[in-house]
Amino acid sequence: SSGINAEWPLRPGFSGCVRHHALLVVTVENFYLDEGKKMLRKDCILYRIFSYLALFRLDDLGFQNFESFVAPQDNLKMFSFLKYLFDLPKLQSWLKSKWCNIYDSKFVEDSILPNLLNNMDRAEKLISNLNDKLQNKPQPKKESTHTQPKPFSLTKVKPRSVPLPEPVPKVKPTNPIPSSTYKSPREEMELAKKKEEHRKRSEQMLDRVRTLSANHTKTVKSTKTQERLNTIVKDSEAQLKFDSYKARPVPKKIMENAAPIKLNAAAIMREDALYTKKEEEELKKIVGVLSGEGTDDDFQTWKKQRDEELRMEEAEERARKKMIGMLSYEEAMLAKQKLTEMNKQKVKRLKVEADKMLKEYLISQLQLEEEIRERVLEIQDGHQQAKDAQLKLQEVKRKMVQEVHAESKALMQIAFEESAREMERKMKMIQEIRAFDRTPTSTAKFVDLTSTAGFGFLCEMSIAELRERIALIKEEEARELEEKRGDILAEKVSYKKMIEQKLEAISHNRGVISQETAKVMEEKKKLKSPPQVRSTEIDAMQKKLEEKRAERMKYRQTQQMTMNTLPVKRSVNLEAEKRAMEERRWKELERTRERVAQMSTKSVGYRDTLLT
Numbered sequence: 001s002s003g004i005n006a007e008w009p010l011r012p013g014f015s016g017c018v019r020h021h022a023l024l025v026v027t028v029e030n031f032y033l034d035e036g037k038k039m040l041r042k043d044c045i046l047y048r049i050f051s052y053l054a055l056f057r058l059d060d061l062g063f064q065n066f067e068s069f070v071a072p073q074d075n076l077k078m079f080s081f082l083k084y085l086f087d088l089p090k091l092q093s094w095l096k097s098k099w100c101n102i103y104d105s106k107f108v109e110d111s112i113l114p115n116l117l118n119n120m121d122r123a124e125k126l127i128s129n130l131n132d133k134l135q136n137k138p139q140p141k142k143e144s145t146h147t148q149p150k151p152f153s154l155t156k157v158k159p160r161s162v163p164l165p166e167p168v169p170k171v172k173p174t175n176p177i178p179s180s181t182y183k184s185p186r187e188e189m190e191l192a193k194k195k196e197e198h199r200k201r202s203e204q205m206l207d208r209v210r211t212l213s214a215n216h217t218k219t220v221k222s223t224k225t226q227e228r229l230n231t232i233v234k235d236s237e238a239q240l241k242f243d244s245y246k247a248r249p250v251p252k253k254i255m256e257n258a259a260p261i262k263l264n265a266a267a268i269m270r271e272d273a274l275y276t277k278k279e280e281e282e283l284k285k286i287v288g289v290l291s292g293e294g295t296d297d298d299f300q301t302w303k304k305q306r307d308e309e310l311r312m313e314e315a316e317e318r319a320r321k322k323m324i325g326m327l328s329y330e331e332a333m334l335a336k337q338k339l340t341e342m343n344k345q346k347v348k349r350l351k352v353e354a355d356k357m358l359k360e361y362l363i364s365q366l367q368l369e370e371e372i373r374e375r376v377l378e379i380q381d382g383h384q385q386a387k388d389a390q391l392k393l394q395e396v397k398r399k400m401v402q403e404v405h406a407e408s409k410a411l412m413q414i415a416f417e418e419s420a421r422e423m424e425r426k427m428k429m430i431q432e433i434r435a436f437d438r439t440p441t442s443t444a445k446f447v448d449l450t451s452t453a454g455f456g457f458l459c460e461m462s463i464a465e466l467r468e469r470i471a472l473i474k475e476e477e478a479r480e481l482e483e484k485r486g487d488i489l490a491e492k493v494s495y496k497k498m499i500e501q502k503l504e505a506i507s508h509n510r511g512v513i514s515q516e517t518a519k520v521m522e523e524k525k526k527l528k529s530p531p532q533v534r535s536t537e538i539d540a541m542q543k544k545l546e547e548k549r550a551e552r553m554k555y556r557q558t559q560q561m562t563m564n565t566l567p568v569k570r571s572v573n574l575e576a577e578k579r580a581m582e583e584r585r586w587k588e589l590e591r592t593r594e595r596v597a598q599m600s601t602k603s604v605g606y607r608d609t610l611l612t
Contacts, residue, residue: 017049018436023055023103024048024052025048026098026101027095027098028047028048028051030095031085032044034090035080043077045430046077050069050070050078050081051085053066054066054115058119063122067126075133082126082130083127086124086127091117099112181386185379188375188376191371191375195372198361198364202361232325265495268502268506275506278509319538326545327541330548330552334551334552337552337556359577369588373592376592449464450464
């Protein structure tokens, strides 16, 4: 593009990259560690070429030509690399120290650094341009030099009289678009508010009626009955154990035919020590009895009698509390039935008043819905006209967009063809560089296993001799392992005999313990069975309870007879009126929906005609 032959930088550039390979590798590797952490490693050859051009050939090449090499590359890659290469603090600090490790410091200061420092201002402009391209900022257009025309040397014409201008007709100013076109009408908002107020008022009235009917049926219990009920509930909850873990017992068939549990050595030794300890304690007791010491049998018999008496007293107290609770329950139920009868009469009066209010509300609601329906139809007609105008405007805009899209597509095709040609040229250059890197080099080495390394040590030996000595050491280790295995087997046999003897003693002790536990379980079952309680006080309370229960059942039967004889005509008439009102309302709603559907089908048909 700038008048330079594309093949000119290949020969000197290729030889220069090979000559200064070490310096270029150091520069690019430091770039990957600092600025290019997110860059791809496959682009390292590209960065080496540009670093060679910037460090050694920038004055010969010219910065304008250097810009022409940078322009077709990827903007992000070139921005990050040039920002790193033309950074003044890095050049004067650690980049310079790295280059001085490879070349002489005088060569670096005289030949490499001046190329970068002389062109620092131009490089900063180039970096800022690349940054603008990455951020999609508009590029400043170059000012074109226009030809300045010179006037002809002609004779001057005499000035003519200028006619008076005609008066410009004044056009009347257009009226602005009213704000009501983009807002919902005020009437509709007022109707919605009124509807919401009516709905809330009716809900409040309904809640009031419900709360009244529910509150009249409630009864207030006395403190005494409440305390008794609380005690009964606490006693029943104390007997329940929901949180306790209930283990499932093992089936009897499995227990009868079950094989003995296999214990490990530690468990056998532990159990044997426990049984031996128990046997020693029993022997001590027998020796004490023989020597004349007393036993605790008398104390145990007295304790059993005392426990039995306590159980009887607790059972009597429990039965007495139960009878008191049942009597209080029957008295409370009688009082509740009488109070509900009084409340039902009050509820009947309130229901008659509520029915009247509901009729008035339904009539007013129907009138209001009729008015809303008429206004909604008028508003829908206005909306339909606005939609038709909007569709026409959309059609005009769509045609304009199609024309712009076609022009942009043609321009994109031209740009794509130019980028493809540039890519082919770059690929050829990359293939030539890769072919040079892939030249094969011989790295084969020959090793003699019987010869030593030749360092002159006393213990020096060849690889073959080392293998023979390792084999002899392995044979000695295998012999020692066999001896150890024999000793371990003899110890295992003696240990096994000792364990078998202890298992026999454990099985005998288990049988004795199981017989003792069976006897204890039988005694516990006898204690768990509830004792029979008989007392005159409890019998009297039982009779009183039966009388109260009979009185309550009689009162309930009389109440049911009166409920069946009540007139049913009034409730039937009210239900029929409600159904008729609901049917009318649903029919009117269906009619309005049919009208809306017809209007929408008309608008869709008109839109299809416009699109076609």
